[in-house]
Amino acid sequence: MTDKPIANLAVIGLGMATKPHLDALAELRGKVNVSGVFNRTRAKAEAVSESFGFPVFDSIDAIAADPHTDGVIIATPPNQRADIVTKMAAAGKHILMEKPIERTLQAAKDIVTECESHDITLGIVFQHRLRQASLRLRALIEQGALGDLGLVRAEIPWWRDQAYYDVAGRGTYARDGGGVLISQAIHVMDLMLSLTGPAISVQALTATTRLHDMESEDFATAGIVFANGAVGSVVATTATYPGEQERLVLDGTKGTAILNGGQLTVTWRDGRTESVGDMSGTGGGADPMAFPCDWHRDVIEDFARAIHDKRQSSITGREALRVHALIEAMTRSSATKTTVEVENV
The missing domain is CATH 3.30.360.10 (Dihydrodipicolinate Reductase; domain 2)
Incomplete structure (x- = not known):
């Protein structure tokens, strides 16, 4: 454990794919702080809050405006990502995103370019x-x-x-x-x-x-x-x-x-x-979730350290375009x- 978390992360999207993220963040508690979670269905966010003790954000805009949030984990379906990325990048929030980046190659390239233009660290969850x-x-x-x-x-x-x-x-x-x-x-x-x-x-x-x-x-x-x-x-x-x-x-x-x-x-x-x-x-x-959270934990910790060290994550958006x-x-x-x-x- 460290005296101070290396990064404060928010989680956007709490569907099935988020389970290993939440378990990993629980294991990383003290090293990586969760500033809050958000889901379009408020009841889902409150259920996660009750289970894990993470605060709940009221909106995407609230996350973008939060001065204590360094980065976000985006785990929404691919068709919901572009607007979220635009808001987060403009607000200087670094982004760790579930695969795929987007639905098409061009849309994925647009997201990568958007993050690069704002000097945002963009990591992709390819935990394998x-x-x-x-x-x-x-x-x-x-x-x-x-x-x-x-x-x-x-x-x-x-x-x-x-x-x-x-x-x-x-x-x-x-x-x-x-x-x-x-x-x-x-x-x-x-x-x-x-x-x-x-x-x-x-x-x-x-x-x-x-x-x-x-x-x-x-x-x-x-x-x-x-x-x-x-x-x-x-x-x-x-x-x-x-x-x-x-x-x-x-x-x-x-x-x-x-x-x-x-x-x-x-x-x-x-x-x-x-x-x-x-x-x-x-x-x-x-x-689909029958696997341990260890690999997600390592991806998230690497992303948090990349934010802290002002570097790119080990699995970058640009490389994921391949x-x-x-x-x-x-x-x-x-x-x-x-x-x-x-x-x-």
Whole structure:
């Protein structure tokens, strides 16, 4: 514990995705202070206040005007973000935002530009990057231990029942911007790009299976060419009952690394093996929140320290645009039945 919190944060939006944030903030109490919470439904904010002891803000404007609030965690649906970001950035409040940044690549770029123009730290909650296994794999890649990367495979065989998509707006383009790609697979795809570097072209197929009644896709697959010369594939779905751990495989000239959920296994060409991490749940089954808050805690603490140290967070909005560009290219490739170049963002 520190004598004084490193940052005062407010939370905007208290839906299902906020649970690990609230649990993490409770664990960070004394290190990170919660200046208040806000939800469009006042009763929800009061329930959270009763459970966690956090104050309640009456409005977005009240948060923007509060001199004690250094930054905000925005966990609203994507279609509610632009106006909130504009107000917070103008008020000098730093922003940690749930994925995705927005519903389209252009809207996401607009938010990133808005924050940069006001010198605002913009962090994105891609918590898979901060798992112990992911950090170890990043270190191995930076050391060149895997050699030259040749093949990449991302598999996201998750499950969501129909009740999940029966919630108003969920899985629609108007609220979420799409389905499995932008709402679920985005986590693994962002982690993939953070390890491999950018993708330059894709050939994709997206579809809605007979297993769900929804507007957007619950299945997507693509062949990918990366800027470093590697090739790879993505297969993502929320139609695989009862859901399995996601898997990311990187095949290099010196060894193969497999991230299976939160566990990393490396098999070296010389016969050695290495394992790091555990098989903690990641929300791939019927309960999307079936995972610990540890990774969110680390993301929030990093964001708070970035505010205190006057630096960017470890997972920046600008870098997060890469996965938005890949998702847009996959969607366009499927619609046009052609190979599509990924925009260099």
